[in-house]
Amino acid sequence: MPLPAALLDTLRDIFRDDALSVAEAERLAYAYDNSRLSASPDAVVFPTEHAQAGALVRACREHHVPLVARGRGSNTTGATVPVAGGVVASFERMNRILRIDTDNRLAVVEPGVLNGDLQQALEPHGFFWPPDPSSAPWCSIGGNLACNSAGPRTVKYGSPRENTLGLRAVAGTGEGFRCGTYTSKGATGYDLTRLLIGSEGTLALITEATLKLTPKPSAVRTLRATYTDVGAAARAVARIMAQPVTPCALEFIDDVALKLARDHAPDAGVPVAGALLMIEVDGEPDALPASAEAVAQAARGDGLLELRVAETAAETKALWSARKALSPAQRKLSPHKINEDVVVPVSRLPELVDGVKRLAAKHALPIVSFGHAGNGNLHVNLLPRDDAERERAHAALAELFALVIALDGTLSGEHGIGIAKREFMPLALSGETLGLMRGIKAAFDPDGILNPGKLLP
Amino acid sequence: MPLPAALLDTLRDIFRDDALSVAEAERLAYAYDNSRLSASPDAVVFPTEHAQAGALVRACREHHVPLVARGRGSNTTGATVPVAGGVVASFERMNRILRIDTDNRLAVVEPGVLNGDLQQALEPHGFFWPPDPSSAPWCSIGGNLACNSAGPRTVKYGSPRENTLGLRAVAGTGEGFRCGTYTSKGATGYDLTRLLIGSEGTLALITEATLKLTPKPSAVRTLRATYTDVGAAARAVARIMAQPVTPCALEFIDDVALKLARDHAPDAGVPVAGALLMIEVDGEPDALPASAEAVAQAARGDGLLELRVAETAAETKALWSARKALSPAQRKLSPHKINEDVVVPVSRLPELVDGVKRLAAKHALPIVSFGHAGNGNLHVNLLPRDDAERERAHAALAELFALVIALDGTLSGEHGIGIAKREFMPLALSGETLGLMRGIKAAFDPDGILNPGKLLP
Known part of the structure; x- marks a missing residue:
């Protein structure tokens, strides 16, 4: 289904020519992820700044058009497949490491930075960022955060939820916000940072992350x-x-x-x-x-x-x-x-x-x-x-x-839910727990435009 | 203001005689905390099981009466002072260590267990729970979780948010629920566990916690x-x-x-x-x-x-x-x-x-x-x-x-906001961030009965 002409006009105002595509080839390239599932979006955009992400969400919300944020599509659950069509926002070009601040054991990055590129940049400083999925060389930090992707080192060093200090993001309402801190400790209000991590793009688009660094063991x-x-x-x-x-x-x-x-x-x-x-x-x-x-x-x-x-x-x-x-x-x-x-x-x-x-x-x-x-x-x-x-x-x-x-376990340790395990969620979580999650979803994304059909059954 | 007679009748059905008091002496004893602020509740109850906490929240909600959960009142921000009157629920009698499971590096506790008592119980197993506020001998785990209380060891071992696997709780809606896992890793839906930790009793009453244990360094x-x-x-x-x-x-x-x-x-x-x-x-x-x-x-x-x-x-x-x-x-x-x-x-x-x-x-x-x-x-x-x-x-x-x-810092590292720092929240958080927090509050506690007047300005 093609996008409303008015939305397309707005998208053309937000994005330069080479950062917006409705061509079939490009749409196909962003139709699938490592789940091997596939569904074509109606347009693909490539944000490079926070303000664009905000304008994008507001435009999609105005027209009730689905919006799916995407890192490098290495997830295995279909979390980035645009099953309801709409717009895919690929963050691959928003990929600057903004700051490496070893004095404060933190790095500030854009979501499209590859996990492997960050690790390489940290190497000479003697620090690393613990999450290390097998796909590290070609998966993005934004995707790691969206899916709470972990890896072998998690057993000692924790997952993204234990290794992220703060985020900048745009909620499904279209409002930009910051949460978390630049400090290793904080008790100032609700923990929105951990709430966004693992939410698979259903609550907000992450546009910047402040990551907690760990000294590299010798x-x-x-x-x-x-x-x-x-x-x-x-x-x-x-x-x-x-x-x-x-x-x-x-x-x-x-x-x-x-x-x-x-x-x-x-x-x-x-x-x-x-x-x-x-x-x-x-x-x-x-x-x-x-x-x-x-x-x-x-x-x-x-x-x-x-x-x-x-x-x-x-x-x-x-x-x-x-x-x-x-x-x-x-x-x-x-x-x-x-x-x-x-x-x-x-x-x-x-x-x-x-x-x-x-x-x-x-x-x-x-x-x-x-x-x-x-x-x-x-x-x-x-x-x-x-x-x-x-x-x-x-x-x-x-x-x-x-x-x-x-056995007192749960459905997913690190891949997340996406489409693949959505129908099984009621096995793991009660109706009450799912109801509270739906309440949070409604507060962040009242029109349900962000990554519809994922995570919550 | 005395409680509605119908609510008092319901409370008498839920709690035995010695677990409910409307006597002035008892109300005064639960009027203040370590902030030295004070406001008298209309009744004090002492839950000892999850089902009672659920019935209590539903009864208070039906009558639109404020409900303030309380550990041992050692916080310094007025977080447990019942500024709007109503019912104080002191969890001091719900204080059993339900399970110490060192094979899985976890302990399951009720909220009234004292931090110091848990550490003593863990000592012979060679494990500890890292959060260690100065008040450890007389503060409760439930209070530590509600306020994300930390202490000196946090610099290496993290705060309650990094040391809690799962919770059982009753939301302001009156619904009981579980969140989190018994595992050291999980990517099954939104992270409600961290959301409740540090929410100062404004979203839910915590009735059980699964804590992550750490081996004691030799x-x-x-x-x-x-x-x-x-x-x-x-x-x-x-x-x-x-x-x-x-x-x-x-x-x-x-x-x-x-x-x-x-x-x-x-x-x-x-x-x-x-x-x-x-x-x-x-x-x-x-x-x-x-x-x-x-x-x-x-x-x-x-x-x-x-x-x-x-x-x-x-x-x-x-x-x-x-x-x-x-x-x-x-x-x-x-x-x-x-x-x-x-x-x-x-x-x-x-x-x-x-x-x-x-x-x-x-x-x-x-x-x-x-x-x-x-x-x-x-x-x-x-x-x-x-x-x-x-x-x-x-x-x-x-x-x-x-x-x-x-200086890129924030209002509180570990004491929280309570009444004391509530008016300063807009210095630290934008209107958008506060708006999202209010949306979460409304989803968990639509009638605003849980700990009114705290945390959010």
Whole structure:
């Protein structure tokens, strides 16, 4: 459906020629994201300043036209697919690092800055921003904030909600506002910063973020532990997290995923085992041997096959490249893979991995589990290879979510809800909780123009 | 104004005889808090279960009667003073620790549990809950959450917003709900948990909290540095926070406060100096010497008088007891002390302490500054001794807030807003930001019965 002519005129006033497109090719390019879902917008705009974002929201609101903010579309839930048409606002050109202020341990950035570019810019200062999704080289900070995207380091350093001090944004009302502080502490009114983080563009467009920086630890040690079976590895994870030294990464890879990684990268030295843990410990060099030993001690137990410390940088790199090859390897096997990221309390991980194995057997379906075990956050990926398997996968999915909720867990640890998990929200949240969320949505976006059809069922 | 008879009947149905009082003595006892402000409620109730809190909110809502939740009233902003009368709900009897689950690094508690009691219960497990206000032995977790109360350890371990996984609560609508997770990570909908934390009882009554626990570091070292003047100490703070080792406490005490502490506790060994820093570093014993040296190196610089490591537990205790004696010592000097907790980016601390000295001289008023310098969070206390000084103190206060905002800081780091700072909120937050906060308030509490007259101007 083409946009109202009056809206298009207003958009032409707000955006220069090369920052507004209604051409089909451009609209198609912004129709999909990494969910592989797709729906064409009626126009694409490329804001480069806060004032434009404000004028854009007000114009869309006046005409009741949907508006979808987009970083780099690397999310897997369809959060940036414009299912109701309207305007996509891609923030890829609003990508300046405005300030790196290590004296105050903060950086001020525009939303289109790539996560990887920020990390590179921080490197010489000895600081980093902890959220590190696998897509870090090509995903944007704005997207990370919208989806509360995390990654392996979250187990020690937290997600975007723990690493953001303040935001500038435009609410669905069209009003620009700031929230949060430039300080590491604040108790001045409601916490709108954390409310926007993880709201998937349904409340406001983020136009600037003040990020909390963390000093880079001076040394890291990587351990690799293999186990006879997934249950033994899951029990080791629970033991590791119950002792005082918190690893800066604690990744789990099951037997199916190990096989995929071996097939995908035969020279990476990926071992044959029932399950593998990659454990990283960081800190000051003097403390590292004791920390690594504390973690190693907890990793030992029934079912351990081998525990080794990566001796060289090359060995560490090989371990991580095997881990990072997992997603592409699965996509190759199953273009229609269903990519979940359920989360349970760490002590319930053994029950979760057992349950996943049972679901795979019951539905005769390849399912791999891997991911951020230190947070109890597993990527349980269903890999249907044909239509029959796709149908069975959907049945298995509903059972997976029911299992996770029964284990005191929740639907998503870091991918968010988008379109993909929206229908399952009532499993995780009561009608009352959802009602309060809808009340917040109405306060920020009374006409429901921001990213309609996402997150809230 | 007595409560409507029908409401009183309903309250009698909800609460047993000894859990409801309309007697004047009891009403007076719950009329005030540590702000020294006072306003009598019409009734006091003592909920002991979630269902009672729900019935209570619905009853008050039906009769449009104000309802003020209260922990132990140790806040300094009047946040629990029932300025509009109505019902005070004291959660002091809802004080069970429901679960300590170190495998999942969490504890589930009722709101009336005292912070100090929780820490004691966690001690044998080797864990702690980081928020540690000076009032820890007698303040409640529910109050800590309502006010986002922090303390010295926040500089390394964060405030309640960084240390709470989930909540159970009753909104002003009367609906009970849960938010957050039992996991250390979650991306399932809007972050209502952080929204309630710091909302000072204006959105919901908290009836249960799932707290994130942190492993207790195995060793601590305390350093004391004295400086010729406050500027030199403030510059040292900025240097300490700009290097990688984060201290677990970094407290600043100015010359006026040091003199008060010496007068109050002559045997505590409080030195004569222009300013003092107390610095604590924690971690594994192997790493501690290197960490302490890194911090000491940063503490050295122009204006350093003496830098010493507390050699014995007794010496450390003496240092902390001098620090903790500051609040009572000031109250003795000035029963009407105005207790502020402004916060600025750490690099602006030298400007803040200089500005405070100028304000004290300009208004001929005793002002002491001390507090959590590692967060840029200073308790700037104005100590008027007579009516003329009280009048000048109010003028000085407005100038202090203007200074803080000009330095990119905000009104409160940890005490919150309550009644005391409500009129100053428009200095810190724009009309748009306040408007969005009002929209959230209306969604949670459409009839405005929860803690009216607080936080939002």
